[in-house]
Amino acid sequence: MASRADNIASSLSLANFSKATELKNRIWFTIGALIVFRFLSFVPLPGVNPLILESLYSKTQGGILDLFNTFSGGSLSRMSLIALGVMPYITASIVVQLAASLHPALMALKKEGEAGRKKLNQYTRYGTVGLCALQGWFLAVSLEAYGASSGLQAVVDPGIMFRVGAVISLVGGTMFLLWLGEQITSRGIGNGVSLIIMAGIVAQMPKFASNLGQAYSAGDTGSVLIVTLIGLIIGMILLICFFERATRRLLIQYPKRATQNGMMQADRSHLPLKLNTAGVIPPIFASSLLLLPLTITQFAGNSLSPESTMGQFVVTLNQYLGHGKPLYMLFYAAGIIFFSFFYTAVVFNPEETADNLKKNGGFIPGIRPGARTAEYLDYVLTRVTVIGAIYLTIVCTVPEYFLSMTGLPLLFMGGTSLLIVVNVTVDTITQIQSHLLAHQYGDLIKKAKLKGRQR
Numbered sequence: 001m002a003s004r005a006d007n008i009a010s011s012l013s014l015a016n017f018s019k020a021t022e023l024k025n026r027i028w029f030t031i032g033a034l035i036v037f038r039f040l041s042f043v044p045l046p047g048v049n050p051l052i053l054e055s056l057y058s059k060t061q062g063g064i065l066d067l068f069n070t071f072s073g074g075s076l077s078r079m080s081l082i083a084l085g086v087m088p089y090i091t092a093s094i095v096v097q098l099a100a101s102l103h104p105a106l107m108a109l110k111k112e113g114e115a116g117r118k119k120l121n122q123y124t125r126y127g128t129v130g131l132c133a134l135q136g137w138f139l140a141v142s143l144e145a146y147g148a149s150s151g152l153q154a155v156v157d158p159g160i161m162f163r164v165g166a167v168i169s170l171v172g173g174t175m176f177l178l179w180l181g182e183q184i185t186s187r188g189i190g191n192g193v194s195l196i197i198m199a200g201i202v203a204q205m206p207k208f209a210s211n212l213g214q215a216y217s218a219g220d221t222g223s224v225l226i227v228t229l230i231g232l233i234i235g236m237i238l239l240i241c242f243f244e245r246a247t248r249r250l251l252i253q254y255p256k257r258a259t260q261n262g263m264m265q266a267d268r269s270h271l272p273l274k275l276n277t278a279g280v281i282p283p284i285f286a287s288s289l290l291l292l293p294l295t296i297t298q299f300a301g302n303s304l305s306p307e308s309t310m311g312q313f314v315v316t317l318n319q320y321l322g323h324g325k326p327l328y329m330l331f332y333a334a335g336i337i338f339f340s341f342f343y344t345a346v347v348f349n350p351e352e353t354a355d356n357l358k359k360n361g362g363f364i365p366g367i368r369p370g371a372r373t374a375e376y377l378d379y380v381l382t383r384v385t386v387i388g389a390i391y392l393t394i395v396c397t398v399p400e401y402f403l404s405m406t407g408l409p410l411l412f413m414g415g416t417s418l419l420i421v422v423n424v425t426v427d428t429i430t431q432i433q434s435h436l437l438a439h440q441y442g443d444l445i446k447k448a449k450l451k452g453r454q455r
Contacts, residue, residue: 092127286335
């Protein structure tokens with residue numbers, strides 16, 4: 001028999017939005033914040049010529065800059081104030097998480113609860129400022145050097161003042177995005193930073209759809225290819241939705257406790273182990289490491305002679321590590337599998353989970369508490385991660401192979417982009433349903449109080 005909560009959840013509909021005033025305000029606030037983010041992506045850095053910059057960026061396509069440009073909603077190609085996006089914050093948070101799992105002092109700080117979490121967040125922000133300053137400096141220097149070697153001066157007045165101004169502007173833009181993301185999380189709906197990344201990816205879709213339509217009108221793309229592309233996107237979305245919500249539930253049993261009626265009753269719960277515990281970190285790390293040499297060789301390619309040994313090495317590296325090449329696909333798949341196991345081991349500690357269960361009196365039926373429980377959790381998690389790593393490899397490599405075979409520059413259709421968009425969308429919809437469910441429960445409580453007063 002369905003419970004009252006199940007009945008309410010099944011009856012949720014869009015008609016309930018008219019009564020949920022707080023939810024509507026949160027949604028409007030989120031939309032307004034994302035509009036501000038899109039406006040900022042069109043504000044260029046001081047001292048940069050956007051027209052020349054666009055021609056320069058077109059010569060460096062195919063490297064890691066394409067990945068960052070997709071996540072920033074095209075801000076990097078326009079060299080706007082938020083050209084770095086929130087990627088420095090993501091990198092700093094990953095580094096702090098890794099350090100908290102390996103360094104004893106940070107590990108103890110992590111176990112302090114809310115105070116320790118605030119301290120780690122403070123370290124993450126310090127790391128974000130440092131990474132922004134470092135990346136902004138190298139970005140300004142490389143922009144000056146690459147523009148001069150190409151004969152196109154994108155910087156109006158090169159020099160130390162431009163570099164310092166660019167670093168200050170880029171650091172301020174990224175920190176403002178973090179503040180905007182925190183406001184979305186507290187006053188809006190969904191996770192603010194994740195929504196900003198998703199908005200940047202989705203913002204590229206109309207441009208790519210327009211390019212695809214122009215290619216079809218010119219006869220460069222056939223109708224069969226477009227239908228295949230749409231079918232592949234739909235299939236990938238369904239696959240991601242299925243595997244991201246799939247969990248391996250372990251039965252946890254607690255000792256019998258006396259109830260109000262004097263009867264002894266054993267409490268039961270479940271420990272959910274996600275098939276993809278690592279999330280989108282493995283494809284981001286793997287693609288970044290593979291595209292980094294390609295980006296460096298692209299920037300250094302103009303200053304090297306093709307007849308020299310280094311020039312031949314650069315040409316060979318670009319040939320073998322290009323998108324869709326067999327060696328690239330092999331390294332990409334191996335990197336995804338490695339980082340899936342590595343990051344899962346970082347974010348989930350079987351020994352700590354087993355100790356927490358033992359302290360609370362919980363145990364897995366048939367498994368002794370303590371070390372045997374930790375071994376069993378590691379056993380199950382390893383086999384679950386195998387399935388998750390295979391799923392991530394398929395989701396990320398199949399679109400890459402399809403794009404390389406067709407020559408379509410649709411980075412938003414890549415596995416990493418689809419994973420981010422689908423995950424953030426599912427999480428946001430889940431939060432909206434939670435707000436609607438809480439609103440309906442509030443209405444039920446009010447009605448119950450009214451009936452009680454009438455009696």
